[in-house]
Amino acid sequence: MKPVTTYILVSSLVAILAISTFALLSLNRFHAAEAEEERENLEKCIRTFRELFAYKGTGFRIVDGKLLAGNYLINGNFELPDKVQEIFGGVATVFQGDTRVSTNVLDDRGLRAVGTKLIGPAYDAIFREGKPYRGETVILKTPYLTAYDPIRDVKGRIIGILFVGVEKSAFLARYSGLRMQLMLTLIGMVASFTILMTLLGKVTRKYEQMNKDQVRFFQTLINTIPSPVYYKDTKGRYLGCNNAFESGAKLARAEIIGKTAYQLWGKEQADQHRQKDLELLETPGAQMYESAVKFADGTLHDMVFNKATFQDKDGSLGGLVGVLLDITERKEAEKEKSLLEAQLHHSRMLELVMVQLGHDLKTPLTPLFALLPLIRELVSDPGLKRMADICSRNAVQIKELTDRTLKLASLSSIVAPSNWEKIQLASAVDGYILDSAQSYASKNVSCKNTIAPEIAVQGVADQLKELFANLISNAVRYSPEHGVILIGAVAAEKTVTISVEDKGIGLAPEHIGRVFDEFFKVDESRHDLAAQGLGLAICKKIVFNHNGRIWAESPGIGMGTTIRFILPRSTI
Amino acid sequence: METGVMIVDDNDFIRESVDILFRTAGIRVVDAKGGNECLSQLEAGFKGVILLDVMMPGMDGWDTIRNMVARGLYEGNAILMLTAKEKPDIKMNGIQEYISDYITKPFNPMELLETVKFYSKLLTT
Numbered sequence: 001m002k003p004v005t006t007y008i009l010v011s012s013l014v015a016i017l018a019i020s021t022f023a024l025l026s027l028n029r030f031h032a033a034e035a036e037e038e039r040e041n042l043e044k045c046i047r048t049f050r051e052l053f054a055y056k057g058t059g060f061r062i063v064d065g066k067l068l069a070g071n072y073l074i075n076g077n078f079e080l081p082d083k084v085q086e087i088f089g090g091v092a093t094v095f096q097g098d099t100r101v102s103t104n105v106l107d108d109r110g111l112r113a114v115g116t117k118l119i120g121p122a123y124d125a126i127f128r129e130g131k132p133y134r135g136e137t138v139i140l141k142t143p144y145l146t147a148y149d150p151i152r153d154v155k156g157r158i159i160g161i162l163f164v165g166v167e168k169s170a171f172l173a174r175y176s177g178l179r180m181q182l183m184l185t186l187i188g189m190v191a192s193f194t195i196l197m198t199l200l201g202k203v204t205r206k207y208e209q210m211n212k213d214q215v216r217f218f219q220t221l222i223n224t225i226p227s228p229v230y231y232k233d234t235k236g237r238y239l240g241c242n243n244a245f246e247s248g249a250k251l252a253r254a255e256i257i258g259k260t261a262y263q264l265w266g267k268e269q270a271d272q273h274r275q276k277d278l279e280l281l282e283t284p285g286a287q288m289y290e291s292a293v294k295f296a297d298g299t300l301h302d303m304v305f306n307k308a309t310f311q312d313k314d315g316s317l318g319g320l321v322g323v324l325l326d327i328t329e330r331k332e333a334e335k336e337k338s339l340l341e342a343q344l345h346h347s348r349m350l351e352l353v354m355v356q357l358g359h360d361l362k363t364p365l366t367p368l369f370a371l372l373p374l375i376r377e378l379v380s381d382p383g384l385k386r387m388a389d390i391c392s393r394n395a396v397q398i399k400e401l402t403d404r405t406l407k408l409a410s411l412s413s414i415v416a417p418s419n420w421e422k423i424q425l426a427s428a429v430d431g432y433i434l435d436s437a438q439s440y441a442s443k444n445v446s447c448k449n450t451i452a453p454e455i456a457v458q459g460v461a462d463q464l465k466e467l468f469a470n471l472i473s474n475a476v477r478y479s480p481e482h483g484v485i486l487i488g489a490v491a492a493e494k495t496v497t498i499s500v501e502d503k504g505i506g507l508a509p510e511h512i513g514r515v516f517d518e519f520f521k522v523d524e525s526r527h528d529l530a531a532q533g534l535g536l537a538i539c540k541k542i543v544f545n546h547n548g549r550i551w552a553e554s555p556g557i558g559m560g561t562t563i564r565f566i567l568p569r570s571t572i
Numbered sequence: 573m574e575t576g577v578m579i580v581d582d583n584d585f586i587r588e589s590v591d592i593l594f595r596t597a598g599i600r601v602v603d604a605k606g607g608n609e610c611l612s613q614l615e616a617g618f619k620g621v622i623l624l625d626v627m628m629p630g631m632d633g634w635d636t637i638r639n640m641v642a643r644g645l646y647e648g649n650a651i652l653m654l655t656a657k658e659k660p661d662i663k664m665n666g667i668q669e670y671i672s673d674y675i676t677k678p679f680n681p682m683e684l685l686e687t688v689k690f691y692s693k694l695l696t697t
Binding site: 362366370 | 583585586588589590592593596656657676677678679680681682684
């Protein structure tokens with residue numbers, strides 16, 4: 001039931017109830033007034049009856065079994081009862097003792113009921129108690145008001161009765177019925193009202209329950225918000241909070257509510273919060289700021305305070321609500337990002353330096369290259385020749401180092417995937433193996449390509465050529481005489497994992513992660529002039545440029561090395 | 573008319589090395605410290621193979637060629653660029669046709685001699 005309907009119903013019922021009650025009361029008052037008049041009329045009537053007898057003769061007496069008023073014989077004399085009937089209507093009777101001797105009351109046959117006796121409460125009142133009697137009776141279906149007065153002789157003995165009966169007014173006659181109806185209506189009303197109120201009570205309880213459910217739902221909602229939420233009054237006392245706030249503060253809600261920041265967090269933090277709260281309360285609206293917060297577990301968190309004022313029902317400032325956002329991780333991430341950017345910048349600078357150095361080295365190398373062979377030709381002393389050779393070979397090393405440094409720098413240029421081409425891996429690898437033939441043939445190393453012919457990758461051809469050349473030359477370098485190098489590939493949905501495996505010197509576990517670093521050499525003291533420690537760094541850059549990953553695997557020193565890398569698969 | 577060899581480089585050691593290398597082979601080398609000296613030598617009547625360094629202060633190798641062409645001094649010469657970079661340079665756009673060959677520093681002395689002799693012969697025939 002809608003509240004409005006309920007309201008209208010209750011109002012109507014109350015109105016009807018009020019009107020009914022008023023009507024009943026009015027009815028009662030009318031009845032009382034009317035009844036009073038009737039009674040007066042009755043008394044007038046019986047008084048008149050007695051006075052009529054007084055005119056006839058003074059004092060009632062019984063002489064020879066007959067009732068006399070003075071000398072006026074009453075028995076069988078209907079003059080005065082009929083006179084009364086003429087004046088007042090109704091009926092009148094004179095009893096001698098308890099026997100009707102003069103009457104205009106008619107019996108069943110329509111004859112005057114002379115000789116019949118009085119019975120009932122009137123008889124008892126007169127003869128037992130000696131009192132007059134007033135009552136009501138129905139004569140021939142007509143309601144009458146009745147009055148019985150005793151007739152006493154000079155000695156005060158009761159010798160008879162005067163009786164008059166006056167017809168009740170129509171209103172009074174119907175009064176009882178009316179009252180009954182009204183009473184019934186009223187009872188009905190009260191009953192309906194009671195039932196309705198009971199129902200209403202149920203409805204109200206239902207609404208209260210719904211209300212409670214809603215409040216509980218909102219609390220649940222606030223509790224579910226993963227960020228700490230709290231609300232305070234204008235005095236800075238906490239009015240409520242959610243679960244995240246509780247767990248952050250390591251306090252139960254009951255310990256928080258009603259307290260101020262000063263009672264909970266210590267002066268230093270509280271001062272800051274209060275200052276900000278006051279600023280917000282002075283200019284109501286929203287407020288946001290960052291602040292470091294010490295949690296109950298002692299950890300320091302960077303928090304964003306998002307606050308806003310709220311209004312009470314009457315529109316006055318009720319307090320403020322705050323939502324805390326923990327941005328510690330974001331801050332960390334930002335720090336990390338700027339660190340990475342710095343590293344990237346550093347790396348770019350390093351590349352620029354490498355390029356510049358590479359070019360700059362070539363100029364002083366030029367005279368060395370031009371003159372050292374000449375010197376060797378011109379000198380005849382073998383010792384000097386040997387010295388010239390050593391100088392020449394070192395000049396060559398410097399040149400190669402320069403070339404590879406420049407290559408590494410140039411390979412850092414990233415080619416957009418849209419410019420990559422499809423490369424059939426197996427046939428390409430065959431080509432790469434042939435290109436390196438000179439290096440492995442001298443060591444009697446064999447190179448075996450086990451890649452399935454249908455596998456294709458997407459990439460920059462020049463870079464992949466460089467990649468394989470480096471890996472093969474590395475594998476050859478570290479392989480024993482007559483060693484075998486295996487090149488294989490496993491295709492996944494979107495990638496191809498390629499492996500270059502040798503049976504060579506292997507890697508110590510602590511070196512596995514570092515072999516791709518620029519200028520890294522397993523043995524720093526080893527004067528292997530052919531290896532500049534750049535090969536795998538170049539490989540890493542190339543694979544990285546192809547959005548791939550490269551890593552080394554080795555069961556240990558002397559047990560061979562497998563380099564694996566992932567390239568994007570071509571499915572076109 | 574005799575074809576000569578000119579080395580244009582701002583680096584004294586490189587010029588001297590080239591001079592020694594060619595003198596040993598019996599070839600005289602004209603020395604130019606930069607683009608302007610190169611142009612002066614051409615105006616003075618030099619014809620032959622010009623070993624031209626790219627990166628020089630003031631007028632670089634490319635601009636030297638542009639000036640040469642503009643002043644009508646190119647005819648009868650072969651230009652061999654001495655470069656430290658393998659990568660093509662955007663500044664050489666439009667003048668590639670005047671360049672006979674590229675020699676990467678540091679060069680192999682025997683190869684340089686052979687190349688220069690080759691272009692000298694081309695110029696005389």
